[in-house]
Amino acid sequence: MKFIFKYIAASITALVLLNACKKDKGNYDYITVNIPAIDTSGMGGARYVERYGMLDINPAINYDGGNKAALKYQWLMYQYVIGSTPPTKPTRILSNSLHLQAPVTETVGEYRLELIVTDTMNQLKANVLFPVIVSVGIEYGVMVLHGNNDSSDVDFLITADAVPVAGITPRRLRNLYSSATGEKFPGLATFIAQERRTSSTQNWISLGSDKHLSRMSGADFSRLREDMSMFRRTDAVIAPQAYMILNNSYTALINAGKLHFYTTTYETDALFGGAVPGDYELAPFLANGTSSSLYAVVYDQKNGRFIRPAGIGGSMINFNAPAVGSNMSFDHRNIGKDMLYMDRGFSIYTHSFFKDRTGTGYWLYVSNFNKTDDGNLVIGAYNMTNLPEITSAKFFQASELGYVDFYATDRKIYSYDYQGTNTATLVYDALPAGETITCMKIYKPRPNFNLTTAEGRLLYVATWNGTQGKVYEFALNGISGQVTSPARNVFDGFGKIADLSAKARGAGTY
Amino acid sequence: MKLQNIKLAVLLLFAIGLTSCEKDIAAYNDEARVYFFERNTDLSQTRISYKSFTFLLLPLDVTRDTFLVRVKIMGDKSTSDRVVRGRTITTGTTAKEGTHYQFIDGIVPADSIYGYIPVVLLRTADIRDTSVSLNLGIAATKDFQPGVGEDSSIVLNWSDNVVKPSNWDGIISLTYYFGTYSAAKWRFIIATTGKDKFPLQQSGRVPPAPGEYTSMAMLDLNALLKAALKAYNDSHDPDLTDEFGQLVTFPL
Incomplete structure (x- = not known):
């Protein structure tokens, strides 16, 4: 009996094992399990x-069968x-609703x-990912440096004409410097200037006064x-007297009549060395049209000549x-x-406005400093002596869109056709009594990404009535020289305005 | 019970007896003494028995410098300044008094337990390529006798010689900014800048590490040195010449 039981048990075990070899005929019932699809089409x-603005995103969810x-x-x-660098800021849950409506506090x-x-x-x-870049709202606009003899502050103007960028709301930010x-x-x-080299961290704003020089962040205006x-x-x-990042990426500072300059993209290395040695005293003007081989072209007011550094670490030298x-x-x-003023004009030529030291002559000299010094840098000299009210001209600007420049007296603005008729036309004379x-600037954002349709097509005029400063934003034809009145926008409530400068974002992230 | 009381009493007496072992802290009744008190900043303030100095970082026209060695007194503070002074311990001393160094009086200020012994070190020509040592002891003065023990001496070593920096030659090197090496040029660079190390940023693609010199920083140093060399040559005759008989120059 015991023997028989062994055989029976072994047989049953063999049958069970053999059952595992049974061919799978695929006779199953399948159930489709869908995954919710997030439809972000049209959301960008x-x-x-x-910062502190609202994120409002309401994607659709497609969930067939779910x-x-x-x-x-x-x-x-x-x-x-980027890379293996750990994040330094904590992750935050903004919402548990499909429709996101939450402020950005990052x-x-x-x-x-x-x-x-x-x-x-x-x-x-x-899941779905959206890149988010948080700023403090000073990516694009116009910086206004205003105050009195003792101190100043910075307002930031964003207008629809100056910033034709989707998602940018026209507004005015006040007192950025003191807030920061x-x-x-x-x-x-004396000046406010943007220093931005695109696709790098070189994104700074510089302010100068007769006894102070500050560098602020171009991202959030922190000092x-x-x-x-x-x-x-x-x-x-x-x-400090003048400050500019030139088109050759050298940053130039005219300080106490001397030139200092550097090129770098690291803030800790963006320091000015000693003044370029030489016997000179500079006019406080820089123009954004200089070849790398010339470093920075400046005008020696003391000796009545244009000069340039021989190199980084070199002395000032004459042109060929x-x-x-x-x-x-x-x-x-x-x-x-x-020299009365220097500016970049049409074809990246440098326009220099002069007054004779003896006599009454006024001149526009146009040079091409945007190439190596081959002894052939002169473009032309234009006699401005007979232009209307030229002896009262206080502010000069050069259009980069055509052969026209501008000058302003205390209350009038003239456009100057230097290439054709060599005459000037009164284009604005309607300021309130x-x-x-106090300042006149053509809108010249550098870099100009997203702003090319506005670049050179706006003229900002700052005024002072003894009580408050105003900024007029005029539409400008940079080819014909026409200034369209009335102003597109007028801002008031400033102190006396010392300088205006475009502020642009550039490409890439911060 | 009675036995218990006796035991307790004996124990009590023994404990009282132990308290009589407390040591009296004796007052310092010896004469005023002073000893070197140069200490490291570690927790145990380990003793410093050797100090060195180089003239290299000083401008070239500096021919002497006073080296101060810290001392501490034994005994009470005084209401008036007291004089301390160094002396030569011939064993271990290679410098010559009067040629390489001089002693002047130092003081322990009133109401202080610390003072300094000054040793005037002289920048002589022979220490441009060697170093000299002084085994410094403490001289007896009207105010102090030398202290005792290991803090009664300290060795000073000084020189004015230069060693070519390891990063002078190479692809990313000082040659581009300073030119061909010579000891005279290197000595001039150190004296002008006050620095004897110039680690260079190795790549412009990464931010400079703390302490690294960028190309812009080095170019500014180049300009600084050229101006300083011109000033030197304008006020000296002959112009600065190196050990090979060549005029010192800077490139760029």
Whole structure:
């Protein structure tokens, strides 16, 4: 009996095992399990938002065969980091609703916004990412430096004409400097300038007064450094007069009549060395049209000549003698006049406005400094002596769109057709009584990404009536020289305006 | 019970007896003494028995410098300044008094337990390529006798010689900014800038590390040195010449 039982048990075991070899005939019942699809069509990609602004995104959910009521939603915002660098800012849940309506409290920087949709029945998830760049709202606009003899502040104007960028709301931000630092910008203000090299971290704003120099962040206007910390040497004097990042990426500063310059993209390295050595005293003007081989072209008011550095670490040198057969209208080495202004004009030529030291002559000298010094840099000399009210001209601008320049007296604006008729036309004479012009600038954002339709087509005129400053924004024809009145926008409530400058964002992220 | 009381009493007496072992802290009744008190900043303030100095970082026209060695007194503070002074311990001393160094009086200020012994070090020509040592002791003065123990001496070593920086030659090197190496040029660079190390940023693609010199920084130094060399040559005759008989120059 016991023997038989062994055989029976072995047989049953063999049958069970053999059953595993049974061919699968595929006779199953399949159930389709869908994943919720997030439809973001028409919503665009990256979001450029201002800090404390609202994010409003309402994507559609396609969930065929699924139960939408079983879905739960989560919007996450986390810092975008590159490589293996760990994030320094915590991840935040913005909302648990499909329709995101939440303020952005993150600080300035780049983030990723992620929507995660989860089916609570089966835990299947779907997600979508949106790049989010948080700014403080000073990406595009016009900076206005205004105040009195003792101190100044900065307002930021964003108009529809100046910033034809989708999603940008026209508005005015007041007192950026004092908001950022807790104090006014000390001294008698002289300039405000953007220093932006695109696709790099070189995104700064510089302010100068007769006794102070500050560098602010172009992203959030926080103060980065000031005064002696902007120089490499401890014997530097603080008397900034003009500041510009040139088209050759050299940043130039005219300080106490001397030139300092550097090129770098690292803020900690963006320090001015000693002044370029030489016997000279500069007119406080720079033009954004200089070849890398010339570094920075400046005008030596003391000796009446254009000069340039021989190199980084080199001394100031003269230009080459005019080449045989070149335009001999003037010699850069021997101008002998007082410079009134210098600006970049049409074809990236440098326009220099002069007054004779003796006599009553006024001149426009046009040079091409945007190439190596081959002795053939002179483009032309234009006699402005007989232009209307030229002796009262205080402000000059050069159009980059055509052969026309502008000058302004206390209350009138003239356009100057230097290439054709060599005559000037009164293009604006309608300021309210009591107002006089304190600054005039053509809108020249650099870099000009997203702003090419506005570039050179707006003219900003600042006035002072003894009580308050105003900014007029005029439409400008940079080819014909026509200024359209009335102004497109008028802003008031400023102190006396010392300078205006376009502020552009550039390409890439911060 | 009675035995228990006796035991307790004996124990009590023994404990009282132990308290009599507490040591009296004796007052310092010896004469005023002073000893070197150069200490490291570690937790145990380990003793420093050797100090060095180089003239290299000083401008070329500086021919002497006073080296101060810290001392601490034994005994009470005084209401008036007291004089301390160094002396030569011949063992271990290679410098010559009067040629390489001089002693002057130092003081322990009133109401202080610390002071400094000054040693005037002289920038002589022979220490441009060697170093000299002084085994410094403490001289007896009207105010102090030398202290005792290991803090009664300290070795000073000084020189004015230069060593060619390791990053002078190479692809990313100082040659581009300073030119061909010579000891005279390097000595001039150090004296002008006050620095004897110039680590260079290795790539413009990454931000400069703290302490690294960028190309812009080095170019500014180049300009600074050229101006300083011109000033030197304008005020000296002959112009600055190196050990190979060549005029010192800077490129760019």
